[in-house]
Amino acid sequence: MNRAAALCARSEQAPGDICDKLLKWGLSTADARQVVTALREQGFIDEQRFANAFVKDRFAFNGWGRIKITHQLRLKSIPADVIDTALTAINEEQYRARLTELLGAKWRQVGSREPRAAWAAMMRFAASRGFEAHLASECIKQVTRLDVDDD
Numbered sequence: 001m002n003r004a005a006a007l008c009a010r011s012e013q014a015p016g017d018i019c020d021k022l023l024k025w026g027l028s029t030a031d032a033r034q035v036v037t038a039l040r041e042q043g044f045i046d047e048q049r050f051a052n053a054f055v056k057d058r059f060a061f062n063g064w065g066r067i068k069i070t071h072q073l074r075l076k077s078i079p080a081d082v083i084d085t086a087l088t089a090i091n092e093e094q095y096r097a098r099l100t101e102l103l104g105a106k107w108r109q110v111g112s113r114e115p116r117a118a119w120a121a122m123m124r125f126a127a128s129r130g131f132e133a134h135l136a137s138e139c140i141k142q143v144t145r146l147d148v149d150d151d
Contacts, residue, residue, distance in 0.1 A: 001035050008044035012053040014076040015045050051078050051086035059090055063102050066090065068130020096139065099131050103143045111144070118144070 003025070004018055015036050022032035039045040051073055058064040058072070066087055073083045103122055110121040119140065126136030 001038065004035055004039060005042070005044050008039055012050040013045060014050050014078065015040070015047065016077045018045060047078055047082050048085065051082050052089060055086040055089055059095075059098070063098060063129055065095075065099065065126070065129050065131030067132065071130070096135065099126065099129075099135060100139045100143060102126075102129065103136075103139050107143050 004022060007013060007021070008018065018039065019032050019036050022035055023029065027035065036045065054073060054076075055069055058069050064072075069087065070083055073086070074080075103126065106122055106125045107118075110118045112118075113121065122140045122144070123133070123136055126140070127133065
């Protein structure tokens with residue numbers, strides 16, 4: 001209990017991650033669930049706090065989009081309503097600016113390719129980062145001044 005509480009005090013943790021660690025440390029499943037429940041009651045674990053910190057960090061430092069962040073939080077068994085609330089913290093202007101910045105860097109790598117190949121590479125890149133296709137398309141047009149449909 002103390003070891004898990006110290007871990008949670010250092011950084012936000014998902015309840016599932018803590019449960020997995022407790023099991024690795026040799027606790028039974030029932031005991032691990034009791035410890036997680038106690039940590040929740042004492043305020044060491046809070047799904048909303050974890051989701052908020054996860055969204056902020058992954059967007060700011062990893063350059064992930066909403067789709068990838070949502071997927072990763074679902075893998076950590078965070079409820080959909082908690083995820084939706086946490087995602088509202090992302091400012092739409094900052095979101096577009098971050099995607100444009102990432103695509104600008106990618107354009108420097110693929111800009112010399114044939115226009116359709118460059119466009120496809122940019123779209124794959126944006127999708128791999130978890131950004132929405134319609135937004136990626138708009139930002140690619142802005143960055144590249146290309147419109148694949150203009151042939």
